[in-house]
Every structure is written in structure tokens, then in C-alpha cells.
Amino acid sequence: MNFPQIDETHDPARSSWVERADGHSDFPVQNLPYGIFSPQGGAPRAGVAIGTMIFDLRAAAEAGLLPAPAAAVLDGTVLNPLMALPSADRVALRRRLSELFSDARWRGAVEPLLHRAADCVPHLPAAIGDYTDFYVGIHHATNIGKLFRPDNPLLPNYKYVPIGYHGRASSIRPSGVPVLRPQGQRKAPDADMPEVGPSQRLDYELELGIWIGAGNALGEPVPIGRAAEHIAGFCLLNDWSARDFQAWEYVPLGPFLAKNFQTTISPWIVTAEAMAPFRIAQPGRPEGDPRPLPYLWDEGDQAKGALAIDLEVHLSSARMRAEGLEPLRLSRGPASSMYWTAQQIVAHHASNGCNLNPGDLLGTGTLSAPKRDGYGSLMELTEGGKRRISLPTGEERAFLEDGDELALKAVARADGYVPIGFGECRAVIQPARFLHGIRADN
Template identity: 65%
Template sequence: MIDETHDPARTSWVESANGSSEFPIQNLPLGSFSPNGGAPRGGVAIGEMILDLSLAARSALLSGEAKAAAEAGAGGALNPLLGLPGSARRALRRRLSELLKDGAPDRAEVETWLYPASACTLHMPAQVGDYTDFYAGIHHALNVGRQFRPDNPLLPNYKHVPIGYHGRASSIRVSGAGVRRPSGQKKSPDAETPSFGPSARLDLELELGIWIGQGNDLGAPIPIGQARGHIAGFCLLNDWSARDLQAWEYQPLGPFLAKNFMTTISPWIVTAEALEPFRIAQPPRPGGDPAPMPYLWDEADQAGGAYGLDLEVFLSTRAMREAGTAPVRISRSAARHLYWTAAQMVTHHTVGGCDLNPGDLLGTGTISTPDDSGLGSLLELTRGGSAPISLPGGETRTFLQDGDELSIAGHARAEGFATIGFGPCTGVVVG
């Protein structure tokens, strides 16, 4: 699956793409944008520019599957493009890479397809029909479990089954949307009765989003050996959480108001094709852990079903921004710390007969490191609020306050290949 589009020596006549750690010519992620106040249409990020798929679709420079893919992606939401076979995405990727590389003969026409990203508005890349949040970050599960069950932090099912719950698709927003602090019921341990009011323990969750490509029919599970072909790409995801609401409401059915008020994603779908060079082996399970059941086991998935993605979390308070102080990195983690692969999540999601559709979104769950260097939530970083983190200017935080800006960054890195990124995943708590 690695081809000339991944060649680290390939450069583009779009100068801002060369040397970019986000959107070099080796990336070409898919999204939805509107230029200069125009109507939304599909786009491809290249450096600091966005290529308009609606214009590419009308051109004689594209043909066959590449043209069909551009036509399917020309509208404001990319669901039709995501629903095409992976071969169509690959054909579009290869043709655009050819047209954008240095020395391409048709540069003059392709230049007319480009808009400066700074003059464009980014939208949800697809209409999300369903959203499911998994709990596949074992170190996060252990850290949270130790706060409530020190002697038995993981529940008995964790290492046997990919745990997940159905989230709320309607409140997913792209990077930059303000985050409103939710209100709901909460009950402190020393209170006799619950109270109602805004959450005082607003938190982040460092996750990846998995975009579904081709779906499956109701009652027809996706076998683990075929699950990879149903994944169109990935994004960054912050599943904002109200920990005080969650503690009161989550039993017996799981999160509700604590999670459904907002989920922020990065606006670009970094395609499965772009990430081929960054596939790595799924880390072996610790000795004594149960082997996955046969329906969740595939040798090829174990050999290359994880990804070499570095993930970072940055925090900037209102006072820091007013003082011109740079955001502080509060966490650095990596996708390799997931206990289950993306393919295992897809397969388990459908094993009971559930149908997935193009544009459905899966969250991986919070991705934390085994040590304290890369904890993916403030609940872990501050030990449940008992150990505040220190910030410039003498500020401290246990949980997020109004005016705080939280940003997630992600980059795929591998020796011998160009680094590619996911773009911003940022939200400001607006109160």
C-alpha cells in the first residue's frame, strides 16, 4: 500500500507544503470548507492552501475512479466519498499528488482550484449519523479505576471485550467552536442529596477519532480481517467531560449529560492511505492477559494494526493569552498505548449485527501513557483534583476554568518518511 505518494523526496509547487509538518504533499487529508463566504464543498489540504474538489471534479485532468471520487466529494459533506471503495480514495490521492508535485505540467489549471486556508471556513467533514466512544486506553482505565477501586481498578470484562458506549452525534463540532460548561445534577460524597448547577469539574479527554468508510448491512458483521477496509481515516478528538455530573449519573447505564454536551474534532480526515507508512505492530499484551477471542484476532492486524502517532495536549488560560505567554504542554502521549486496535473496535461494534454507515465516527477512548508523562485527562493529571498543576504566572488548575483554551496536536512519524499532521483540535471554555 506504500507508493510514490509517500515518497519523502516528493515536493510540491505549493511552496507552503514543503517542509510542513501538518499538510505536506504526502498527507492530502479530506475535509469540508467554504471559501470567502461561499457554499461548503469538499476540499483537500495542501500546505496553507485548500484544493476545491468541486472544481477538480469538473476538470478533464481527472478520470476514472479519481474523477468519481472528486465528484462524490464535491458537496459540503463527504459521506458519498467515504462510502466509495478504498480504491477510489487511492486513485484520487495518486492523481492529486501527481498534479501537485513539482514539475507537474498542468499547474496553471490546478492553481485555479486552490484557496488560501486563512480565507476559508472549515466545517464538519461529514454528517455524523452515529457516534460511539470506546474505552480502549488501558492506562487511562487503570488510572481512573485506581481512584475509585484501588485494589481492583479494571472491571473483569476490560481485557476480554472492547468497552464502548453510544455517544451523541448532534453535539460534535470542529476545532474552534466554543465549549459551553454544562449544567446537571451532581452529588458530592459528603452531601445527603444531589444539587443542580454548572459543572465545576470540566475535563478533557485525549482521543483519536476513527471515520467509517464503507459500511455494512444490518445483521452482517464485519470480520476482523476485513475491518481495515471499512476505515476511511482518522482525526483528533476531545470528548469533553463533566466529571462531577458523571460521578453521580453514570451508574447503572454509563455517561449521559456528562458527555453529550460537546465533542471537538480536528476538521481534516487524515486518510488510511496517508497513514500506511506509520502502521506499527500492536504492542504485545502483558503476560497473563487473556488472548482476544477468535473473532477479534487477526495476525495481520496484530502485525500492523496500530499507528505511530504522537499526541500532545496544550493548555492556555485567559491570563496567559493576555500576557502573551505561550500555551503549556501538559501531556504527551502516543496512539500505541491503545489496548485494542481500530479494526478490533470496528469488528466488535458490528459482531452483534449493528450496521455502520459512511461518516459514522468512533472515539478510541482516552489515550494515556503508562507513566505520568502523558496522562490524557485532568482527572488523571491532578489525581482527581487533589494535586493541582502549576501554570505560568502563578496560576494552578485542577479542572478547566472559563476562558481556558485546550488544544490537541497529533503527528505521524516514521523513519524514512515525511511527518504528517492532523491540524488543530482546539476549544475555549466560554462559560
């Protein structure tokens, strides 16, 4: 397995002259994630997050500050061409940026190209051609399965196949864009007929997003031993779910309107290169579980294919924010709860010859820890709505209500290295705008 290597850019002793970069909870000089942003009054362009600032990559390329291969692909409003570059070119760009931000000799040339992140607007980092959501969080799959099949929560294929389904790329939005409560069909267990209306069981799903870099030609599978070479980076992903719609519509083909109304992602691509120090062994499978089939098995992937990331979910109601109260942490757990690695996901996706393209996005599916304080959805935390959550204001929640803000957080940690974060992945729930096809405010 050809994972990116640890080099001088990961050195914990490396510091930056950029104000507030050292010790930044998300974007120290050891991170350097890429994104698309609009500076105040400007057009969208490529940038890199460093501390509380964003470095204008397009302007840096025009000033001759960047390696030629990368500079040639940074003049657009999406990062797909950068993601498609060979690994060696991406590594060269990372090393150059690390030098620019850590060596004070470059301050005069670089500082004019920095923008305060608070004054900028983030955008989707890529033109997402396709989005596929997987289901590799085994604790989540088990918890959800128990709600419907207490004696047999996991279906027979789960431990052989990285289960996934195709989502809707057009409704993916960056952090900060509100979520309109969706409307659709739902049917109560004791009702004779379904009804149409706003979802009453709106939920979140804590996931990681996997950005595809180099693609593969149609008909050519990606071998598991080469799968890491096709991953450009990672982000946070919240695949909002209308549980009442899903319960009615998912048989026999799976989720549809319950999921396609919106997916929220953190806008920064934390690169595969930045994650090099945070690779850990994939947890061993429980005794009796089948060994993955040969096309999904690689010793190197098992040794270093998992990710040392701590994941958190926070909720604040409109009343909590009005009263100045801190958000309530709903859960915290490790990304290593994935039953399948990111590389196995990629290899399986392309195993039938499906062509992946630069900028495609894959979701891991909901990631839950074994215990309740690490569950990654309200469906699990409230046991399908039976067990309500108390907020600091005295309010209670079974599912999300209008005005609620849901925020995901992720930090990669490893002994001897500087932690790096993924930035914000948050959105506020707004009331349904359309009811039965008519604007609700008419």
C-alpha cells in the first residue's frame, strides 16, 4: 500500500510566522488544507487555510511562488485539476507552502496574499461529479439494525461487502448553508394511508468524506494495493436524514427523498499527505468474522489503513444561542469504528470497472462508537425517538427541530505530532419552505 510518507512538513517543531497559526486548533502549519473561497468583494479562487488566514493560491501562482505543475492548475474555481495531479506534484506543493509559511524570509512576498478567513466566503472545493454514501460504521449499522431486527441486526452481506448507495451530488453544500426541513411522504405504523408533509424525524449523520484524486478508466478496477493513490483527502460530512420518509420509502431499493435534500460538508480538503502521521492499524475483526475477499485484502492497508481521528457532534437550539449557552456535546468517538478502510471502500467501488473521477466524493456512512456517548445519530441516541435528550434550557429533543444548529468536529491526533483539525461542518435547520408544492409563506 503506497501511503503518503511523513516528512519535514509534519515536524512538530516547525512553527509559522503567520499570526495565530502556531497552536491553532484546526489549521497549524502542519495541516495546510485546500479549499475554494471568495475574498471580500472578490471572485472564487483556490486557497489554503493557515491559522485564521487563507492564502490566495491563484495569486501565489501568478507571482511565481509555487511549483510549475501546481501553478498550472490553480487558475480556476474548483480544485479538481489539483486533486488529479500525481502524488509527487502534490507533495512538492505542500513542501513549498510549508516553506513559505515557516521561513520568515518569505514573509514580505506572502503576507500580502493572506486574507482573514472571517472576511471570506467558503465554497465547495470541487465540482462533484458523483457522490456515493457507504455504510461502514459497524456500530451504527448494528444499532439501527437492532431497532428493526433485534435478533439479527446485520444482514448476511455486511461483513463481506462495503455496502453503499449512490447519493445526490447536486444538493451537497458547504458548512454554514442552512438546511430547509424537507417535505415528503411518511406513513405512521397505525395509518391506512401515507401523508405528505414536513419531516417530523429529521436527523443528522456523523461521517467522514473521502475525496477522489486520480481517477481510473472505465472498465479498469482499482487494485486494493493502489487504492491509497486515488485518495486526495478527507472532510467532515453530515448526510442529513429524514427518518420518517426513509422508513416508508427505502424498501425495496433504499433511501431516496429521505437523503437527497441536502448533505453538508466541511469546505476544506485535509490532504492525504497531511494525514500521514495519523494512520493506524485497522482494528482486528471479531473472532468468527470472515476475512475480506482477496480483492479487498492488503496487509499494508490492515497495518496503516485506519485513521486516528476524534469525532464530535454538538447541538445548540435557537433558545440556547439566544441565552448565550455553549452547544451541548451529543457524542464523541473515533473514526477507527469503520469496519472497512477508506482504501477498501475505493477498491470495492471500482471493482466492477466503475470509473472514479477527480473530485468525486465518498461518504463513510454514520460513524458510531460502541457506547451511547459515541453514537453518531439521534436515531441511535434516542432509540428511535423513545429516549429524549435534555438540553441546558430544559428543552428536549428526540429529533431535530427548526432553529437547531448541528455542528460536527474532527481532530487528528498522534503521539509526537501536532494535532490537525477539519474546520467547521455546521448548519441551522430552517422551516420547510414548500408545503405540498406551494410556498409555505404564501
